[in-house]
Amino acid sequence: MTARSEIRVDPHLDGLVGEKHYLPTAGGYALGVLRIAFGFTFLWAFLDKLFGLGFATPAERAVVNGGSPTTGYLSGVEGPFAGVFNAMAGxxxxxxxxxxxxxGIxxxxxxxxxxxxGAVAGAFMYLFMYLAALPxxxxxxLDDHLSGVLVMVVIATVPASWSxxxxxxxxxxxxPSRFLR
Known part of the structure; x- marks a missing residue:
C-alpha cells in the first residue's frame, strides 16, 4: 500500500498551501523586507512630523509644538488640483x-x-500625493508616488509580503475578515 500525501489548503492563509508558499522562500523574505522598509518610511514621517526631528519637519513646525502637518505641503500645491489641496491645508x-x-500604515x-x-490605505495616500505633485x-x-502605489498594491495582494x-x-x-489581513 502506498502512502498518499495530503495537501491541506487553509482558507485563512491566502497563498499558502500546507506549509509551503507559492513564492520561493527568498522571495517571501524579500517582500517582507520591502513591506517593513515602506512601513518604516511611513512611521518615520509620522514621528518626524509629530516631534519635528529636523529632517522634513523643523522642531518649530512639529505637531507637539502646535504645527500643522498638512500646511507646508498642501498650501504650496500647484497644478490642476491646487484648489482642492490648498483648501485642505491646515x-x-x-x-x-x-x-x-x-x-496606522x-x-x-x-x-x-x-x-x-495598511497597504490599501498607503496606496491611496501615495495616489493623493501624486495628484498633489502634478504636473x-x-x-x-511616472514618479516615486506612483511607484509607491504599485508597491502598496503588491503588498496588499501577495500574501507572502505580510506572512x-x-x-x-x-x-x-x-x-474576522479576509480584507482586514
Missing amino acids: GAVWDVLFMAGLL GVTLMLGAGARV MVNNPV FLGLGEWWARVS
Missing part, C-alpha cells in the same frame, strides 16, 4: 486623518498584521 480634520494614516506594515488594510517636472508620467518577517500568518488566523 484643516484640523485633515491634520488628524493624515497623522493617523501615517501611524506604518505600524501595520512594520508588523505585518493588518498589512493588507510632474522630471517625468511626465514573512511579521505577524501576518497569526493575524490571518485570528482576523
Whole structure:
C-alpha cells in the first residue's frame, strides 16, 4: 500500500498551501523586507512630523509644538488640483486623518498584521500625493508616488509580503475578515 500525501489548503492563509508558499522562500523574505522598509518610511514621517526631528519637519513646525502637518505641503500645491489641496491645508480634520494614516500604515506594515488594510490605505495616500505633485517636472508620467502605489498594491495582494518577517500568518488566523489581513 502506498502512502498518499495530503495537501491541506487553509482558507485563512491566502497563498499558502500546507506549509509551503507559492513564492520561493527568498522571495517571501524579500517582500517582507520591502513591506517593513515602506512601513518604516511611513512611521518615520509620522514621528518626524509629530516631534519635528529636523529632517522634513523643523522642531518649530512639529505637531507637539502646535504645527500643522498638512500646511507646508498642501498650501504650496500647484497644478490642476491646487484648489482642492490648498483648501485642505491646515484643516484640523485633515491634520488628524493624515497623522493617523501615517501611524496606522506604518505600524501595520512594520508588523505585518493588518498589512493588507495598511497597504490599501498607503496606496491611496501615495495616489493623493501624486495628484498633489502634478504636473510632474522630471517625468511626465511616472514618479516615486506612483511607484509607491504599485508597491502598496503588491503588498496588499501577495500574501507572502505580510506572512514573512511579521505577524501576518497569526493575524490571518485570528482576523474576522479576509480584507482586514
